[in-house]
Amino acid sequence: MRRCSMLFLLLVMMCGPATGYQVLVLTPVATRSVYNLCWSLSVALGDAGHSVTLVSSYDASSKHENVTEVHTGADLLEVNSFALGHNTMLNHVKILEIAGETGRRMWSNEAIQRLWQQRDSYQAIVIIGFVNEVAVPFLLDYKGAHINLCTPGIEPLHMKEQGNWLPMSVVPGIVTTFTHDMTFMERVLNPLLTLWPYLWYQYNVMPRFQELLQEFFPNLPPLTTLYWNSSLTLINSHYAVDGPVPLLPTQVEVGTINAKKASPLPQDLEEFMEGAGEAGVIVFSLGSVVKSGQIPHGYKIILVEAFRRLPQRVLWKYEDDDLDLPANVLTRKWLPQQDVLGHRRTRVFISHCGNLGIQEALYHAVPVLALPIAHDQPRNAHRLAKNGYAYLLNWKDLSVDAILNGVETLLRDPTYRERVKDVSRMLQDQKESAGERAVWWVEHAIRHQGSPLLVYAGKRLNFIQYIMLDVFVFWLVVLSSWAFLSYYCVRRLFGWWCCRSGKDKIE
Numbered sequence: 001m002r003r004c005s006m007l008f009l010l011l012v013m014m015c016g017p018a019t020g021y022q023v024l025v026l027t028p029v030a031t032r033s034v035y036n037l038c039w040s041l042s043v044a045l046g047d048a049g050h051s052v053t054l055v056s057s058y059d060a061s062s063k064h065e066n067v068t069e070v071h072t073g074a075d076l077l078e079v080n081s082f083a084l085g086h087n088t089m090l091n092h093v094k095i096l097e098i099a100g101e102t103g104r105r106m107w108s109n110e111a112i113q114r115l116w117q118q119r120d121s122y123q124a125i126v127i128i129g130f131v132n133e134v135a136v137p138f139l140l141d142y143k144g145a146h147i148n149l150c151t152p153g154i155e156p157l158h159m160k161e162q163g164n165w166l167p168m169s170v171v172p173g174i175v176t177t178f179t180h181d182m183t184f185m186e187r188v189l190n191p192l193l194t195l196w197p198y199l200w201y202q203y204n205v206m207p208r209f210q211e212l213l214q215e216f217f218p219n220l221p222p223l224t225t226l227y228w229n230s231s232l233t234l235i236n237s238h239y240a241v242d243g244p245v246p247l248l249p250t251q252v253e254v255g256t257i258n259a260k261k262a263s264p265l266p267q268d269l270e271e272f273m274e275g276a277g278e279a280g281v282i283v284f285s286l287g288s289v290v291k292s293g294q295i296p297h298g299y300k301i302i303l304v305e306a307f308r309r310l311p312q313r314v315l316w317k318y319e320d321d322d323l324d325l326p327a328n329v330l331t332r333k334w335l336p337q338q339d340v341l342g343h344r345r346t347r348v349f350i351s352h353c354g355n356l357g358i359q360e361a362l363y364h365a366v367p368v369l370a371l372p373i374a375h376d377q378p379r380n381a382h383r384l385a386k387n388g389y390a391y392l393l394n395w396k397d398l399s400v401d402a403i404l405n406g407v408e409t410l411l412r413d414p415t416y417r418e419r420v421k422d423v424s425r426m427l428q429d430q431k432e433s434a435g436e437r438a439v440w441w442v443e444h445a446i447r448h449q450g451s452p453l454l455v456y457a458g459k460r461l462n463f464i465q466y467i468m469l470d471v472f473v474f475w476l477v478v479l480s481s482w483a484f485l486s487y488y489c490v491r492r493l494f495g496w497w498c499c500r501s502g503k504d505k506i507e
Contacts, residue, residue: 022121023123027128029099030058032289035058041254045442046064055072072109126442130152139229162230168190170245175193177381178379236356240426257438258338266336269332279313282314289354337360353380371395388416
C-alpha cells in the first residue's frame with residue numbers, strides 16, 4: 001500500500017506541469033533589463049507548473065524546464081542616449097524606428113508566423129507596453145486572457161486604458177521630474193506634461209504601427225481596440241518606492257519580481273570585494289542599454305579621476321579596454337548585479353536609475369548616487385532623492401568634486417543608510433513574493449476571463465465624463481439660469497414696486 005501511495009505521488013509530481021496553463025509572453029522590442037523582467041515573470045509562471053513561451057530579440061542565456069524561448073529574428077534594441085543629448089523625445093523617436101524594423105523582421109520570420117497560427121492554444125498572452133504594439137496581431141480573434149505588463153512602473157497612460165484616470169494632482173507624468181508632493185506650479189504643468197505624451201502616442205505612434213502591421217494583416221482592426229482590451233495589468237512598481245496610488249483590483253504591482261537574495265560571487269569578484277575591507281566597494285553600472293563606448297570621453301576622464309581619489313574600491317560595468325584605470329578600479333563587461341549589490345562590502349550604487357536597478361539596490365539597502373540619462377530615469381532619480389534614498393547628480397554639471405561630494409554625503413550622512421534600510425525592510429515584508437502575486441493574478445485572469453465583474457465602469461467614460469466636467473457644466477448652467485431668472489424677477493418686481501410707489505405719491 002505504501003509503495004502504491006509513493007508511486008501515485010511520484011506520478012502526480014511528474015504530471016504537475018502538464019496540468020498548468022499555456023502562457024505566451026511577448027517582448028520583441030526591449031532592453032536587456034526589460035527582457036530580464038519578462039524572464040523573471042516567465043520563471044515564476046514556470047515554477048508554478050505553467051508552460052511559458054517567451055518571444056524576444058535576445059538569445060537565450062538561461063534555461064528553465066517550463067520556459068521555451070523564441071527569437072524574433074530581429075536585432076537588439078540599442079539607443080545612444082548620450083548622442084541624442086539626453087532628450088527623451090528623441091530617444092522615443094529612435095526607439096520607434098527600431099520597433100518598426102523589428103516588426104517587419106518579426107512578421108517575416110516563419111517561426112513567429114507559426115506561433116501566431118497557434119495563438120489559440122495559449123490561455124493567456126502577456127504583452128509589454130509601449131513600442132511592442134508590433135506584437136498586437138497576436139490578439140486578433142484571440143479568446144484568452146490578454147495581460148499588459150507595464151515596465152516603467154506607474155504610468156498614467158497605461159492606467160487610464162483600464163478606466164483608471166490617476167489624479168494628476170499627485171501622480172506625476174512619466175516625462176517629468178516631479179514627485180508626488182508637487183508645488184502649485186508643478187500641478188499646473190503636470191496635466192500638460194502628462195497629456196501630451198498620450199496625444200502623441202494616440203495620434204502619431206499608433207497610426208504608424210497600424211500602417212506597418214496592415215502590410216502583413218490587411219484586415220487588422222484598430223490597434224487600440226485590440227491592445228487596450230486587457231483583463232489584467234501587471235505593474236513593475238511598489239508603493240514603497242513609487243509612492244501609493246489608487247489602483248483597480250486588476251492593476252497589480254509586481255515590483256521587485258526580479259529581486260532576490262544574493263548568491264555567492266565568483267572567486268575573483270569575491271576576493272576584490274573582500275579586499276576592500278571596511279572602506280567597502282562602490283558599484284557603477286549604467287544598465288544594459290548604455291554601452292561604455294557611448295559615454296563621451298570627457299565624462300570618462302572625470303569618472304576615472306574621481307574614482308582614483310576615492311578610498312573605496314570601484315566595481316564598474318565597462319565593456320571596453322580603452323582606459324588607464326587606477327589600482328582600486330575593476331571593470332567587467334558583465335556583472336552579477338544582484339549578487340554584488342547584496343554583498344556585505346557594497347556601500348554605494350552609482351546608477352542611471354532604471355526601474356529594475358533601483359529596485360534591486362533598495363531591496364538590498366544600498367543608497368544610490370543617481371546619474372539619470374533619459375526616458376523615465378530623471379523621474380525615478382528625483383523621486384529617490386526626494387525620499388532620501390539617493391543623492392542626485394546630472395551629467396551636464398558632472399565634475400570630479402561633484403562625484404566625490406556625492407559619495408561622501410551618502411557615506412557620512414546616516415540618514416541615507418537608515419532610509420534605504422527602512423524601504424528594504426518594507427520591500428521584503430510582503431505576504432507573498434512579487435512572483436507569487438503575479439502568478440496568482442495571471443491564473444485569476446485566465447479562470448475568470450470575460451467576466452463583467454472585472455471591468456471597471458470608468459473604462460466606458462471619456463475624460464470629460466470621468467471627471468464629471470459635463471455634470472459640472474450642467475449644474476453651472478442650471479445655477480446660472482436660476483440666478484439670472486431670480487435676478488430678472490427681482491428686478492421686474494422691484495421696478496413694478498417703484499413704479500407703483502411713484503403713482504401713489506402723484507395721486
